[in-house]
Amino acid sequence: MTTEAMATLCLSGELMNKLEAIARAGFDGVEIFVDDLQSSGLSSRTVGDRCRELGLTVAALQPFRDVEALPPELHRKILDEAKRHFDTLAELGGDFLLACSNTREEAAHDHGRAAETLHELAELAAAREMRIGFEALAWGRHLFDYRDAWKIVRQADHPALSIVLDSYHILARELELETLATIPGDRIGLVQLADSPWPRGQDLQALSRHRRAFPGDGELPIDAFMTALERTGYAGPLSLEIFSDTLDVMPTGMAALQGKRALESLRSPKS
Template structure:
C-alpha cells in the first residue's frame, strides 16, 4: 500500500499544529521542512516522538541544498553540514534526506565531480543506516533536468543514493517522460506531487514558491506523469509538496483535508 504523505511546508501555523492536521486528514507520513523544525523550538527527538504518537512516518527531512560538483573546500563544508542534517534526521526517527541540485555559482558543470560529491554524501548516510535522495531543481545552476539527476545517481551507483522526482520541476519545464518511465522503481527514493498554473513565460522559481496547487487544481499534465511513474514499478511514498500563498492563509486543518482529497482523487482516477 502506498504511503500518502504531505510536506509540512504546505500548511500554515506552528509545526505541532501542522503535524496534527496532517494526521487528522488521514495521511500516513510527513516530510519535515527544515525551516519548520528550526522555528518550532522543539528538539528533533520531540518532533519525531510526536509524529509517532500521531501515527505518522517521517518520510523525509528536507531540503538539504547545493550538494553537487563543489570545489574541495566547499565540498568539505557541505559534508560537515550534511553530518548535522543526518544527525537531525536520525533524531527524528526518519531515514531519508532530500538533497537538491546546486544553485551556487561555484558549482562546476562536471558530472564526474557531481558523482564524486554525491557518492561522498551517500556514504555519510550509509554509515548511519540512512539514505539520500537527489532532486533536480528547475532553477539548478547546471542540474535542472531530472534526466541529468538520474544519470548522476546511476553513475554513482551507491545503495544509499536514489533520485527524487517532483512533478512540478518536470512538468513545468515540459520535459519528456519516456526516460522517467525507464527508471527502475527501486532507484526512486521519493515522489513529490504538485500542480500549478501553466507557466506561460513565468519565472519557474517564483511560480513554484507562490502558486503551486494540489494535483488537479492546476494545469500541469499530472495524469501523464503518473502514467510514466507507474511504468517504473515504484512502490514508495507519494508526497504533496505545495508552496502556495493561498494555502499560507488557509486554516491548517482545511488545507490538509483539501490535500488529502486531491491526492485520493488522483489515485482513484488511476484505478
C-alpha cells in the same frame, strides 16, 4: 501499500499544529521542512516523538541545498552539514534526506564531480543506515533536468542513493516522460506531487514558491506524470509538496483535508 505523505511546508501555523492536521486528514507520512523545524524551537527528538504518537512516518527531512560539484573548501562544509542533517534525521526517527541540485555560482558544470559528491554523501548515509535522494531543481544552475540527475545517480552507483522526482520540476520544464518511465522503481527514493498554473513564460522559481497547487487544481499534465510513474513499478511514498500563498492563509486543517482529497482523486482509477 504506498505511503501518502504531506510536507509540513504546505500548511500554515506552528509545526505541531501542522503535524496534527496532517494526521487528522488521514496521511500516514510527513516530510519535515528544515525551516519549520528550526523555527519551531522544538528539539528534533520532541518532533519525532510527536510524529510517532500521531502515527506519522517521517518520509523525509528536506531540503539539503546546493550539494554537488563545489570547490574543495565548500565541499568540506557540505559534508559537515550532511552529518548534522543525519543527526537531526536520527532524532526525528527517519532515514531519508532529500538533497537538491546546486544553485550557487561556485558550482561546476561537471557531472563527474557531481557523482563523486553524491557517492560521498551516500557513504555518510549508509554508515548511519540511512539513505539520500537527489532532486534536480527546475532552476538549478547546471542540473535542472531529471534525466541528467538520473545519469549522475547511476554514475555515483551507491545503494544508499536514489533519485527524487517532483512533478513540478519536471512538468514545468515540459520535459518528456518516456525516460522517467524507464527508471527502475527501486531507484526512486521519493515522489513529490504538485500542480501549478501553466508555467510557460514565467519565472519557474517564483511560480514554484508562490503558486503551486494541489494535483488537479492547476494546469500541469499530472495524469501523464502518474502514468509514466506507474510504469516504473515505484511503490514508495507519494508526498504533496505545495508552496502556496493561498495555503499560507488557509486554516491548517482545511488545507490538509483538501490535500488528502486531491491525492485520493489523483490515485483513483479514471473512468
